[in-house]
Amino acid sequence: MIHDLFVNDLIEWIDESGNNCIERVLWIDEGYVIAFVYDINAKTGFPEARKVSEIREAISDGRALKLKSDPWARIVRDEDLSEKEKELRDRAWQIILFIVTQEPSIYYRDYRGSLVQQVIEKYNAGRTEGELVPITVYKYLRRFWQRGKNKNALLPDYANSGGKGKPKASGDKKRGRPRKYAQVPEIGIGRNVTEEDKRIFRFAIAKFYKNSKENFLTTAYDLMIKEYYAEDFYYDDNGVKKSILIPPDKRPTFTQFKYWYEIEQTDIRKTIISRKGSRKYALENRAITGTSQMETIGPGSRYQIDATIADVYLVSLYNPNWIIGRPVIYVVIDVFSHMITGVYVGLEGPSWTGAMMALANTATDKVKFCQEYGIEIYEDEWPCRHIPDTILGDRGELAGMNVETLIPNLDVRIENAAPYRADWKGLVERQFRTIHGYVKPFVPGYIDTDFRQRGGHDYRLDGRLNINEFTKIVIFLILQHNNHNYLNNYARDEMMIADDVNPIPIELWQWGIANRSGRLRTFPEDIVKLNLMPAEKATITARGIKFKGMYYTCEKASKEFWFEKSRSSLLSKSEKSLNVSYDIRQPNFIYLRSPNGREFEKGWLLESQQRYLDKNFYDIDYLLAYEKLQNQKNQGTRLQAKADLIANIESIVNQAKEETEAVLDDTISNRQKVSGIRQNRADEKNARRKNEAFELAKSESTNADNTKNPINTQSEDSEASKLLQPDHIDLLKRKRQERKSGKE
Structure with a gap:
C-alpha cells in the first residue's frame, strides 16, 4: 500500500465558519490505523488521536487539505545564533529529551504525567533556586510538537522581542536611551513622538522629501522644523521673515524623524520613483535579477x-x-x-x-x-x-x-x-x-x-x-x-x-x-545593405523618376517606355508610384526594390540633374529649401512689380480710350468699319515701315533734320515720284476732316 500520510505532515481542517485548524501529525502506528496530531497554534491542550482513514477521507472529500509549506519551518545555523539563544535552546532540550523519545506513551495522559514528574524530580535534585515546574515542561513540549519535532523548535522567539516595527503607546516617561547631557537646559530630556508629530512627519516627507528636488532627509527635517515647530516669527533688518523655534526638548529630533520615516516606509520603489522618476529608477535603482544571455538560445538569437x-x-x-x-x-x-x-x-x-x-x-x-x-x-x-x-x-x-x-x-x-x-x-x-x-x-x-x-x-x-x-x-x-x-x-x-x-x-x-545553431542566417551583402537603406516613394513622370525633387532613370524605364507612357497618361496612379531605397550620403543612385526585397533595379541621375551629382541628400535638401526660401522672400517684390505693371497697363488703356473716343465718327456703320480692315492694315504697315527702317551711321543732327522735314534729303526724282503717288496719311486726314465738316 502506498502511504500518503507521514509524520510532520500538516493537515488543515476546513471549517464553514472560516475558523480553520491546522494539525501536525506527530506519530503514526505501524499498521497506519492511528495517528496522533496536535494543533500548531494551540496555547493549551495536548495531542489527540485520529484514525488515519478519517484523515484520508477528509482530504479526499475536500474537508481537509494537506499543506505543502510549514509556517514554523526554519533554517538555522548555530553560527548565526547568539550564545544566549543556544543556551536556552540546549537547556530546554536537555529537559524534554527523555520524554519526547517515549512514543507513543507521551501522547497518553496516564503515562505523560508520570514522565513529566520524573523529569522534574531529576532536574530539581539538589537545587534550592531556579527549580523546574510542570508548566515549563509542558510549554517546551508544546513548542516541540508544534514547530516540527526538532531541537531548534525550542529556540526562543527573540525575533518577536520588543515588537520591532510595531508602534508603542506613548506615556509620560521618555522612551529610549536617556540623553547624556539631559541636565543641560538647552538639551533637556527630550520628548516622545505623538500622533500629531507622526501626522506632521508624513506631511513633511511628502512635501519636502518625496519630490523631484531630491532633498536630503536632513534637509526635509530642517524644513519641517522651520515650518511646523516654530512658536513665533520676526522680521530682521532686511525685512526677511524668520521663525523662532520652540525649545529643543519640545521638538522631535532628527533620529526620531528618521526612525518613523523608516517605520512607515513600506514601498521603497514608490519613494525612489517620486524623487527620481520611473525612468531613472529603472536605470539606477531597479533590482537586477537576470543576465544578458537570458532568453538566448544560441549565436544569433539576439x-x-x-x-x-x-x-x-x-x-x-x-x-x-x-x-x-x-x-x-x-x-x-x-x-x-x-x-x-x-x-x-x-x-x-x-x-x-x-x-x-x-x-x-x-x-x-x-x-x-x-x-x-x-x-x-x-x-x-x-x-x-x-x-x-x-x-x-x-x-x-x-x-x-x-x-x-x-x-x-x-x-x-x-x-x-x-x-x-x-x-x-x-x-x-x-x-x-x-x-x-x-x-x-x-x-x-x-x-x-x-x-x-x-x-x-x-x-x-x-x-x-x-x-x-x-x-x-x-x-x-x-x-x-x-x-x-x-x-x-x-x-x-x-x-x-x-x-x-x-x-x-x-x-x-x-x-x-x-x-545551438539555427538562428544565424546569411544574405548577400548588397541585399542586406538594400534592406538597411531608408525607403520612400518615388513617382514616374514624363521628365523621369522623380525623387526628392530630382529626376532619375534606369534600364527598365527605358525598355518599358515609362516616361512616354506617363506623358501620354497611360499609367495609373498605382503604376506611377515606386518604392525606392537610397543612401542619404549618395544621391547619384537610387534602388528600385522588388516586392520580395531581394532584387533591385539600379537607377541613376539624369544628365539634366548634374547640379546634384556627388552631393548628399542633406546638402540637396538644404539647396531646395534655400531656393524655396528665396522664392518666398522675392514673392513680395514680384507682387509689387505686378501691381505696378497692372497700373501702367490700366493707365495706357484709359488714355487710349479717351483719345480714341474723342475722334470716333458715329456716322460710319459697323459694317463699313469692318470692311476696311485690310486696307487700313496696309496703310498702317506702310507708314510704320518708314519709322522702322534701318539707317546706319545715323547722327543726331540728321535725325533731327529728318524729324523736321523727312523729305529734304530725297532726290528730285524721289520728289517727283512722291507727287505722282498719293499720300495715304494725308488722304486719311482729309477724309476724316470732310466727315467732320459734313456732320456739322
Whole structure:
C-alpha cells in the first residue's frame, strides 16, 4: 500500500465558519490505523488521536487539505545564533529529551504525567533556586510538537522581542536611551513622538522629501522644523521673515524623524520613483535579477547595438592640420557568445546612418573588411558574417520607418530599449568602457577629466590619428576581445561545462554554432545593405523618376517606355508610384526594390540633374529649401512689380480710350468699319515701315533734320515720284476732316 500520510505532515481542517485548524501529525502506528496530531497554534491542550482513514477521507472529500509549506519551518545555523539563544535552546532540550523519545506513551495522559514528574524530580535534585515546574515542561513540549519535532523548535522567539516595527503607546516617561547631557537646559530630556508629530512627519516627507528636488532627509527635517515647530516669527533688518523655534526638548529630533520615516516606509520603489522618476529608477535603482544571455538560445538569437562618441580627437585624412572632432563608434554584439559581430567607426551619428553601417558590417566578410585597413586575418579569427534573429537597440536609431524593411525581407525582429534604459544593452556599454580603457594611455588627443576646466589642457590640439588609423586600433581591440578575452562573469550551462568550453567569445560562438545553431542566417551583402537603406516613394513622370525633387532613370524605364507612357497618361496612379531605397550620403543612385526585397533595379541621375551629382541628400535638401526660401522672400517684390505693371497697363488703356473716343465718327456703320480692315492694315504697315527702317551711321543732327522735314534729303526724282503717288496719311486726314465738316 502506498502511504500518503507521514509524520510532520500538516493537515488543515476546513471549517464553514472560516475558523480553520491546522494539525501536525506527530506519530503514526505501524499498521497506519492511528495517528496522533496536535494543533500548531494551540496555547493549551495536548495531542489527540485520529484514525488515519478519517484523515484520508477528509482530504479526499475536500474537508481537509494537506499543506505543502510549514509556517514554523526554519533554517538555522548555530553560527548565526547568539550564545544566549543556544543556551536556552540546549537547556530546554536537555529537559524534554527523555520524554519526547517515549512514543507513543507521551501522547497518553496516564503515562505523560508520570514522565513529566520524573523529569522534574531529576532536574530539581539538589537545587534550592531556579527549580523546574510542570508548566515549563509542558510549554517546551508544546513548542516541540508544534514547530516540527526538532531541537531548534525550542529556540526562543527573540525575533518577536520588543515588537520591532510595531508602534508603542506613548506615556509620560521618555522612551529610549536617556540623553547624556539631559541636565543641560538647552538639551533637556527630550520628548516622545505623538500622533500629531507622526501626522506632521508624513506631511513633511511628502512635501519636502518625496519630490523631484531630491532633498536630503536632513534637509526635509530642517524644513519641517522651520515650518511646523516654530512658536513665533520676526522680521530682521532686511525685512526677511524668520521663525523662532520652540525649545529643543519640545521638538522631535532628527533620529526620531528618521526612525518613523523608516517605520512607515513600506514601498521603497514608490519613494525612489517620486524623487527620481520611473525612468531613472529603472536605470539606477531597479533590482537586477537576470543576465544578458537570458532568453538566448544560441549565436544569433539576439544582437545588441549601441553607439558612443569616442573620447579622442582625430585629424583629417586629407590635411593633418584639420581637426575633425571625435569619431562615433557603433558596436554590434552577439548576446549568447559576447562576440563583436559588427562595427562602424566614422562621423555619422549617433543616427540611423551609423547604425545602418554597423548592421551592414555584421553581414560583411570580415577578412575583406580587415584588408581594407591593411590587417590580415584568417576566417576563423572573426567568422561573423550573418544576420541575427533579433536586434536590441536604442529607440532613436531603431524606431520608426527606417527598420520596417528588416522585418519582412530579412526576417529580423527589432526590439527597442525603453527610454533612458542603457542598462538593457549592458554588453555594449561594457565594451565601450574597455575600448576607452585601452585607448586612453596610448592615443594622443584623448580627453581627460580636466577637459574644458578652467586652465585645463586643450586635448583637441593633441590629435594625431586620422579616422582610418583609429579604426585599425578598434579592429585590433575587437580581435583581442573575440579571441582572447576571458569572460569571468559568464554563466556557463551544464552542457558547456561538460564540453569544457572556455568562456571566451570565439569558443562560445563556435560551440554555439555546433550545438545551438539555427538562428544565424546569411544574405548577400548588397541585399542586406538594400534592406538597411531608408525607403520612400518615388513617382514616374514624363521628365523621369522623380525623387526628392530630382529626376532619375534606369534600364527598365527605358525598355518599358515609362516616361512616354506617363506623358501620354497611360499609367495609373498605382503604376506611377515606386518604392525606392537610397543612401542619404549618395544621391547619384537610387534602388528600385522588388516586392520580395531581394532584387533591385539600379537607377541613376539624369544628365539634366548634374547640379546634384556627388552631393548628399542633406546638402540637396538644404539647396531646395534655400531656393524655396528665396522664392518666398522675392514673392513680395514680384507682387509689387505686378501691381505696378497692372497700373501702367490700366493707365495706357484709359488714355487710349479717351483719345480714341474723342475722334470716333458715329456716322460710319459697323459694317463699313469692318470692311476696311485690310486696307487700313496696309496703310498702317506702310507708314510704320518708314519709322522702322534701318539707317546706319545715323547722327543726331540728321535725325533731327529728318524729324523736321523727312523729305529734304530725297532726290528730285524721289520728289517727283512722291507727287505722282498719293499720300495715304494725308488722304486719311482729309477724309476724316470732310466727315467732320459734313456732320456739322
